[in-house]
Amino acid sequence: MLDIHKVRADFPILSQKVNGKPLVYFDNGATTQKPQVVIDAISKYYQEINANIHRGVHTLSQLATDAYETSRGKIQNHINAKFAHEVLFTSGTTHGINLVTNGFASILKPGDEILVSALEHHSNIVPWQMLCEKTGAVLRVIPMNQEGELIMADYDKLLSDKTKIVTVNHISNALGTVNPIKYMIDKAHEVGAAILIDGAQAVPHMKPNVQELDCDFYVFSGHKLCGPTGTGILYGKEAWLNKLPPYQGGGEMIKEVSFEKTTYAELPHKFEAGTPNIAGGIALGTAVDYMNEVGFDNIQQQEKELLDYGTKRLLEIEGLKIFGTAKEKTSVISFNIEGIHPYDIGTIIDKLGIAVRTGHHCAQPIMTFFNIPGTIRASFAFYNTKEEIDLMVAAVKKAQLMLS
Incomplete structure (x- = not known):
C-alpha cells in the first residue's frame, strides 16, 4: 500500500495554492508532476x-x-x-x-x-x-x-x-x-x-x-x-x-x-x-x-481505486455523461454535462483550484465519432486522493449551478 502523504511530499508543486485554493491537479494525461529527486x-x-x-x-x-x-x-x-x-x-x-x-x-x-x-x-x-x-x-x-x-x-x-x-x-x-x-x-x-x-x-x-x-x-x-x-x-x-x-x-x-x-x-x-x-x-x-521505487503494483492499485471512486461520484451529478466505458481502462474520466460546453466548466472549476483538461485532447476523430465538441477530462495519478475527487465533484456541481 502507498503511504500517500509520503508520496505527495515528494512533489513540491502539490503543496501550492491556485487562485487561493489548494491545487487539485487532474491533468496528468497531459503531463505528470515531477518529484524532487528528478x-x-x-x-x-x-x-x-x-x-x-x-x-x-x-x-x-x-x-x-x-x-x-x-x-x-x-x-x-x-x-x-x-x-x-x-x-x-x-x-x-x-x-x-x-x-x-x-x-x-x-x-x-x-x-x-x-x-x-x-x-x-x-x-x-x-x-x-x-x-x-x-x-x-x-x-x-x-x-x-x-x-x-x-x-x-x-x-x-x-x-x-x-x-x-x-x-x-x-x-x-x-x-x-x-x-x-x-x-x-x-x-x-x-x-x-x-x-x-x-x-x-x-x-x-x-x-x-x-x-x-x-x-x-x-x-x-x-x-x-x-x-x-x-x-x-x-x-x-x-x-x-x-x-x-x-x-x-x-x-x-x-x-x-x-x-x-x-x-x-x-x-x-x-x-x-x-x-x-x-x-x-x-x-x-x-x-x-x-x-x-513507488512500485507499479502500488500505482495500479491506487489509480484503480481513484478511477472507481471518481466514476461513482461523478455519475451522481444529474445530466453528466461519461465517454469511454471500456471494460479495460485506466484512470481517465472524460465527461460532459448536458447543455453546458466543457470549456465553461473547466474555466469555472479552475477558479476553485481544480486543474482538468477540456477540449478534443488532440483526438478530434474521437469527438467527431461521439458528435461532441470535446470533453472535460480528469486524469488521475498515483499521488492523487479521493479527497481531491470530492473537491472536484463539488466544484463541478457549483459550476453546473452557475451555468444552468
Whole structure:
C-alpha cells in the first residue's frame, strides 16, 4: 500500500495554492508532476558534470557520458529491451513516431497500406497521413464502438498482405481505453506487417515488456512518467533500426565523413544526431528509478481505486455523461454535462483550484465519432486522493449551478 502523504511530499508543486485554493491537479494525461529527486538530478548535472557527451577525453565529459548511458541502461531494463542500443533517446513520443515514419518513406510503395486506430492522438495520425502523401500508401482506420473500444473483428478483416505497418496506442489519452495490443501485435505479424505502439499514456501506469509484447517499435514521452519535458524514448527492434535510414544528419551520427561520402555510426548513435538533452536524459533515468521505487503494483492499485471512486461520484451529478466505458481502462474520466460546453466548466472549476483538461485532447476523430465538441477530462495519478475527487465533484456541481 502507498503511504500517500509520503508520496505527495515528494512533489513540491502539490503543496501550492491556485487562485487561493489548494491545487487539485487532474491533468496528468497531459503531463505528470515531477518529484524532487528528478528536479535535483537536473540541477546536479548542470552544477557538477555539465559537459558534452561521447566526444571528450576530459573528466567531466566522461562523467556526463557515463551518467547518460547509465540512464539508457535503466530504461533498457525497465522496458526489458534485449539490447541497450535498441533504446533511442528522443524529444518525446511525437519525435519517435516521426523518426519511424521518415524511415518507412524508403520502404513503402503506392498501394501499400498502413493501419491506424480510431482512438489515436493526432501525433499518431498526422505523420502517417504525411507518409501516405509522400509514398502513395493508403491509410486504413480500425473502427471503434460506443464504449470506446476498438472492434477487433474489423481489425482482423483490415489486415492483409498489403498491410506494411500497424500503429496503435497502448492506452487512449482521451478515453483511457486500454487496447489489446498483444493480440494486435501477433495478428500484424501473421501478415508480415510491422507494428508501432504509442505508449505515451501507458508508461505512467504500467511497465511495458517489449520482448514479451514482441512489438517492433514502442514510443513514449518522459514527461508523462514523472520525468522532464523534452525527453522521450523510441524502442525499436535491432533488425528494424538497422533497416531504417538515419532521420537527421549531423554530428554524433556519423562514422566517417568526407566530401565524397559519409558512413553512419552504429546503433543507437545513427539516430541521435547533435548534442542531445543530456540533463533530461539523465533525469529520465532518475524518474524511472523513482517510479519503480513507488512500485507499479502500488500505482495500479491506487489509480484503480481513484478511477472507481471518481466514476461513482461523478455519475451522481444529474445530466453528466461519461465517454469511454471500456471494460479495460485506466484512470481517465472524460465527461460532459448536458447543455453546458466543457470549456465553461473547466474555466469555472479552475477558479476553485481544480486543474482538468477540456477540449478534443488532440483526438478530434474521437469527438467527431461521439458528435461532441470535446470533453472535460480528469486524469488521475498515483499521488492523487479521493479527497481531491470530492473537491472536484463539488466544484463541478457549483459550476453546473452557475451555468444552468
